[in-house]
Every structure is written in C-alpha cells, then in structure tokens.
Amino acid sequence: MNKCPLIDKLTLIIVSLAFTVTDWTISPFTFGDILLFLGFMIILIRGQLSIKTKQALIFFCTLSIVFINVIANLFFNPVFLIDEGLISILKVSYYLIIIISLYNYIRSKKLELEFIKVLNITAALMCIIGIYISLAIYSSGILPYEFFWKFTRMDVSSYIYKGYEMSSVRARSIFSEPAHLGFYLNFILGINYFNKSKHEINKISNILITVTVLLTFSYSSVLVLLLMKIMYYWNIERVSKLIVGQKYIVGILILAILIFAFWGTIEKTLIERTTEALSGGDGSAKARVFGSWDYINKGNILMGNGIGNTPEIYNVYAYILSDLGLVSFTIFCLMSLLILFENFKIGMLFIILNFQKGGYLASGYWILLLILFLYLKEVESNMETPDCVNCYPE
Numbered sequence: 001m002n003k004c005p006l007i008d009k010l011t012l013i014i015v016s017l018a019f020t021v022t023d024w025t026i027s028p029f030t031f032g033d034i035l036l037f038l039g040f041m042i043i044l045i046r047g048q049l050s051i052k053t054k055q056a057l058i059f060f061c062t063l064s065i066v067f068i069n070v071i072a073n074l075f076f077n078p079v080f081l082i083d084e085g086l087i088s089i090l091k092v093s094y095y096l097i098i099i100i101s102l103y104n105y106i107r108s109k110k111l112e113l114e115f116i117k118v119l120n121i122t123a124a125l126m127c128i129i130g131i132y133i134s135l136a137i138y139s140s141g142i143l144p145y146e147f148f149w150k151f152t153r154m155d156v157s158s159y160i161y162k163g164y165e166m167s168s169v170r171a172r173s174i175f176s177e178p179a180h181l182g183f184y185l186n187f188i189l190g191i192n193y194f195n196k197s198k199h200e201i202n203k204i205s206n207i208l209i210t211v212t213v214l215l216t217f218s219y220s221s222v223l224v225l226l227l228m229k230i231m232y233y234w235n236i237e238r239v240s241k242l243i244v245g246q247k248y249i250v251g252i253l254i255l256a257i258l259i260f261a262f263w264g265t266i267e268k269t270l271i272e273r274t275t276e277a278l279s280g281g282d283g284s285a286k287a288r289v290f291g292s293w294d295y296i297n298k299g300n301i302l303m304g305n306g307i308g309n310t311p312e313i314y315n316v317y318a319y320i321l322s323d324l325g326l327v328s329f330t331i332f333c334l335m336s337l338l339i340l341f342e343n344f345k346i347g348m349l350f351i352i353l354n355f356q357k358g359g360y361l362a363s364g365y366w367i368l369l370l371i372l373f374l375y376l377k378e379v380e381s382n383m384e385t386p387d388c389v390n391c392y393p394e
Contacts, residue, residue, distance in 0.1 A: 004114060007042065012115050014039045015102060015367070016122040019184065022364035023176035024151035031151065032363035040098045043105050050104045051097075059096050065331070066092050066307055069324050073306035077297075084308035088361055092307075095366040103370055112379040113199055116191065119371070120205050123188040127212040130173030130181060134159075134215065137169050152176045171215040182221020183357045185209050186228065187349070187368060193232040194345035195375040211254065220356045227352065231345050292318035292358075301326050308361065316354040316365075343376050 018035035025031075043049050051059070066089055073080040106115055129148060136143035137159065146154065153176045159169055170178040189209050192201035213225045292315035297305045304310075304325035313319050321329040336354075340347030350372060359365050 011042050012118045016118045019367045036098050049101050055100045072303045080306040088308035091361050099366050099370045126173045127208045130171040134169050134171050148174050170217045178216035179218040182213050182216040182218040185213050186224045190228050190349040191375050196378040295322040313358045316360050319358045
C-alpha cells in the first residue's frame with residue numbers, strides 16, 4: 001500500500017497552519033499570508049498549478065466588479081482613499097489565485113479526506129495550546145507561555161472578561177482574541193459535522209474542541225456551538241448514541257466538572273450576558289448585530305464607500321454592502337443561497353459565521369472559503385489512488 005508523498009503532506013500542513021496564524025503579523029503581512037504563499041509556491045514549482053475555464057471567468061468577473069467599484073468611487077466619492085482601493089485589488093487577486101490553485105490541487109489529488117484529518121490534528125493542537133496557556137496564566141509565572149503571543153496581542157484585556165480578576169481567564173490559544181479561537185474551532189467542527197463525505201470526527205477531537213470553545217467564554221462562539229450541536233444531533237439515531245454511548249459519557253462527565261469549576265465565569269460571561277442582550281442592555285451585542293450596518297453609504301448605496309474604505313466590522317454582509325455597494329452585496333447573498341441549497345447545514349454555518357466575524361479582505365476568510373467549497377459536495381475517497389492512501393489514520 002503506497003503512502004501519501006511527503007510533499008503533499010507538507011502542503012496540507014502548511015495550509016492548515018495558515019488558518020491558525022492569521023492574527024500573527026509582520027506588517028503589512030500576516031503569517032497566514034506568508035504560509036499561503038509558501039503553499040502556492042510548492043504547487044507552482046512542482047508544475048501542478050491549474051485554473052479551469054469557469055474559475056478563470058469567476059476570477060475576471062470578480063476583479064472587474066472590484067475594479068469598477070474603485071473607478072466609480074474615485075470619480076464620484078470625494079472621501080474615497082485610492083491607496084486602500086488599490087491594495088484591496090491586489091489582495092483580492094492574490095487570494096483568488098492562491099485559493100483556486102489550492103482547491104484544484106487538493107481536488108485533483110483527492111486529498112480532501114487527508115486534509116480534513118490534518119485540519120483536525122491542527123485544531124486539537126490549538127486546543128491543547130489554549131488550555132496550556134490558561135493553566136500557565138493561572139500558575140502566575142511558573143509555566144512559560146509568552147512566546148506563543150510574540151506576534152500577536154499580549155495585553156490582559158485580551159484574555160480577561162470585561163476587566164474581571166484573573167479567575168476569569170478565557171482560552172484564546174495563539175489567536176488575538178477568544179472569539180477568534182472560537183470562530184476557528186466552530187468552523188472546523190462544523191465541517192466535520194456537515195461534510196458530505198464518509199468522514200466523521202472522532203469522539204476525542206469532538207469533545208476536546210467542544211470543551212475549548214466553551215473555555216473561550218465567548219458569547220457568540222458558545223451560541224454558534226450550541227446551534228451546531230442542535231443541527232448535528234437533531235435525529236433519533238444520534239441522540240440515542242449520545243445518551244447510551246460509553247465514550248460520550250466520559251465527555252459529559254468532563255463537561256459537568258468544567259461547568260461546576262467555572263460556574264462563576266459562566267454566570268458572568270454567558271448567563272448575565274444573555275439577560276443583558278434580551279433586556280437591551282448589552283451594547284456589544286447591539287453593535288455586532290445592528291451597529292455593523294451604520295457604515296453603509298446611503299448617499300451612494302449602489303457602489304458603497306469603496307473597497308477597503310470601511311472600518312473593520314463584525315458582519316461580513318454589512319461589510320460588503322458598505323464597501324462594495326448593493327450590486328456586490330446582492331451577488332454575495334446569491335452565493336450564500338447557492339451554498340445553502342447545495343448543503344443546507346454548511347450553508348447555515350456559513351451565514352451564521354458571517355455575522356460573527358468580519359475581515360473578508362484577510363487571509364483567514366479566504367482559507368475558510370477554500371475549506372468550505374472543498375467539503376460542500378460529496379468528495380471522492382482517495383483510498384484507490386496510487387499516490388496517496390490513508391496518510392493520517394484515525
């Protein structure tokens with residue numbers, strides 16, 4: 001039985017790691033940008049770069065929309081910053097070429113099932129690092145952890161909830177915020193739950209990711225996790241397995257112990273936050289849901305503020321409408337609907353996550369799109385291909 005070539009393993013690992021270091025910066029780039037470029041260069045040097053006719057059409061149509069947006073705002077928007085517009089054109093071109101190339105590379109070699117296993121291993125590593133850092137902070141200097149944050153935030157406010165004492169440390173692993181870690185883990189978990197291949201996440205990884213998301217004490221992340229769990233277990237067969245499965249009993253016991261141990265933090269970060277949100281007293285929740293739409297240029301709704309000219313906001317739909325205007329917003333909504341019709345549960349996850357975190361011009365969002373389109377449809381098993389067989393056994 002032949003094994004997956006080392007260079008293919010390396011490429012999958014590089015892309016997987018790129019998704020975890022999008023908060024690490026060496027101005028003006030992130031480590032995610034650098035690792036994506038490295039993965040692209042491996043494909044290019046090996047002569048395996050390919051772009052299909054339909055993909056080339058999508059590429060040029062997308063760039064045309066962005067280019068028209070920049071030109072229109074240059075002439076009709078007196079506050080439009082052309083430098084930001086040009087940088088955004090370069091970003092969209094860069095990410096489109098790399099993501100299309102990686103998509104075709106993984107598809108042509110039938111590496112989808114291997115890639116999802118690599119993603120799970122990477123996610124488990126992020127969980128372990130996150131839990132270790134939290135323990136290190138609680139140890140008051142006994143355990144080192146600062147080196148994990150050398151290229152991202154190190155301030156106390158990034159892991160303590162609303163200025164509470166050190167008893168409320170929130171897991172953020174190597175990300176800049178707990179919510180970013182939760183966003184990443186929820187997406188990986190969702191792809192495992194809702195992909196149309198025969199792959200299913202193993203129980204240990206499922207429990208580890210679930211517990212780590214809860215330890216972020218991120219209101220939006222925990223809410224997304226809860227919605228995913230409902231969608232995933234919403235049938236009699238899975239519910240019965242969950243109830244009677246011995247392996248799940250261990251996970252439920254661990255969860256119960258964690259809830260008991262962190263009840264004070266849970267009460268402050270989740271229960272009180274829910275009460276405030278329902279009563280209208282939570283300004284943060286209002287800003288996330290409604291405030292993101294405040295940047296829409298009503299005087300130029302057709303073309304927006306111009307790409308790259310809206311401050312970074314949480315909601316991707318509001319972001320695109322503010323930046324690119326009504327035409328691009330409509331196209332993006334149609335794309336969301338197509339994803340929803342192709343795979344309802346992944347489509348729902350995509351829409352929900354678009355309301356949790358912005359940054360459609362950042363590498364992390366384009367890696368998310370790469371992974372999403374890889375697992376949107378049923379994938380062929382690579383067990384019969386000669387160049388890659390069972391690279392990462394369960």
